[in-house]
Amino acid sequence: MNLSKVDLNLFIVFDAIYTEANLTRAGQIVGITQPAVSNALARLRETFNDPLFVRTAQGMVPTPMAQNIIGSVRNALQLLRVSVQESRIFNPAQANKTFRISMTDLTEAVVLPLLFQRLRRLAPQVQIESFLSKRRETTKELAAGRLDFAVDLPLNTDAQVRHVKLMDDRYVCAMRQGHPLGKEKISIEKYLSQSHVQISSRRSGLGYVDLALGKMGLQRKIALRSQHYLMASTVIESTDMLMTAPERFARRHGLHYADLPVEVPAVETHLYWHESTDQDPANRWMREQIIEICQQVSRNEAKTA
The missing domain is CATH 3.40.190.10 (Periplasmic binding protein-like II)
Structure with missing residues (x-):
């Protein structure tokens, strides 16, 4: 007997028949017609190779097979109901996720x-x-x-x-405190004269600044290309290199920063x-x-x- 492909709705019908001992009332509980209940019962009988319920003057009486499996069926249906209910409720205080x-x-x-x-x-x-x-x-x-x-x-x-x-946020030109360019507005000429750190998660490709410079026919000198801002900030603090970074980052890490000499989109x-x-x-x-x-x-x- 292969239960892996059995429609779970059949077990809901099975439970209703067992409880009501009547196909019509079972259908009313489940919300389907009496013929649909009969069809479901026929499929269950074929699956289990057993009548499951026998019609008597007292109603639909379960066979020994039906009596043996009703406990497991009800436990499984209850577990399913609990799982569905829990999926609709999230209690952060008790959640282990x-x-x-x-x-x-x-x-x-x-x-x-x-x-x-x-x-x-x-x-x-x-x-x-x-x-x-x-x-x-x-x-x-x-x-x-x-x-x-x-x-x-x-x-x-x-x-x-x-x-x-x-x-x-906006991009700024970040540098170490005490940098020679820290006391003046940075011109495009002085910006391009310095070595730069570029942050990118890709192995190659241009950033916003490089695209903007490219439209002007200009190119900066990339001395270091890195994936991580936090690592790059330690390099900036000990060198005269410049780094284009979000203002929030420069401020949080105590870097001096100034306006970029080229317009780039906000981040x-x-x-x-x-x-x-x-x-x-x-x-x-x-x-x-x-x-x-x-x-x-x-x-x-x-x-x-």
Whole structure:
């Protein structure tokens, strides 16, 4: 007997017949017609190779086979009901769940400290796995459930991926305190005369600054290309190299910074999730925490600006 392909709805009908001992009343409970109940019973009889219920003057009487399996059937249906109910409710205080988030080291530094302050208070058993997913794979990872969220720049995403803007910032020219260019407005000539650190998760390709310079027929000298802002800041602090970075990062790490001599678009950070999890209580709760944290960061920065 192969139960792997049995329609679970048949067991709901089975339970109703066992309880009511009447096909018509069983159908009323389940919400189907009496012929549909008879059809379901016929399929169950074929599956188990047993009559399961025998019609008598007292109603549909279960056979020994039916009596043997009713306990397991009801336990399984109850487990299914509990699972469905739990999927509609998320209790952060009792939840033992891991959220997987793709984000850069720059976003980690802004979001994770404040997020874990909240988790310790509201959801002490919730865990976070943070790693950087390749941008071209973000949509696939979200759709497959291997990733719950991505925090990144605006992406060309599939229509099934939802997103909301978390924060925006502007790029500045960052340098060490006491840098020779720190006391003056940086001209394009002096900007190009210096060596630069470029931050990119890709092995090659141009950034916003390089694209803007390219339109002017200009090119800067890249001495170091790195994936990580936090590492690059330690290089900046001990050299005269320049780094184009978000103002928030330069300010948080005590770097001196000045306006760029070339116009580049503002940097936006968005939160991404798949539409299949849009109504999931756990996903929605975590989204709310991340959004509120970023709003808090923006408010605090506005007060100190």
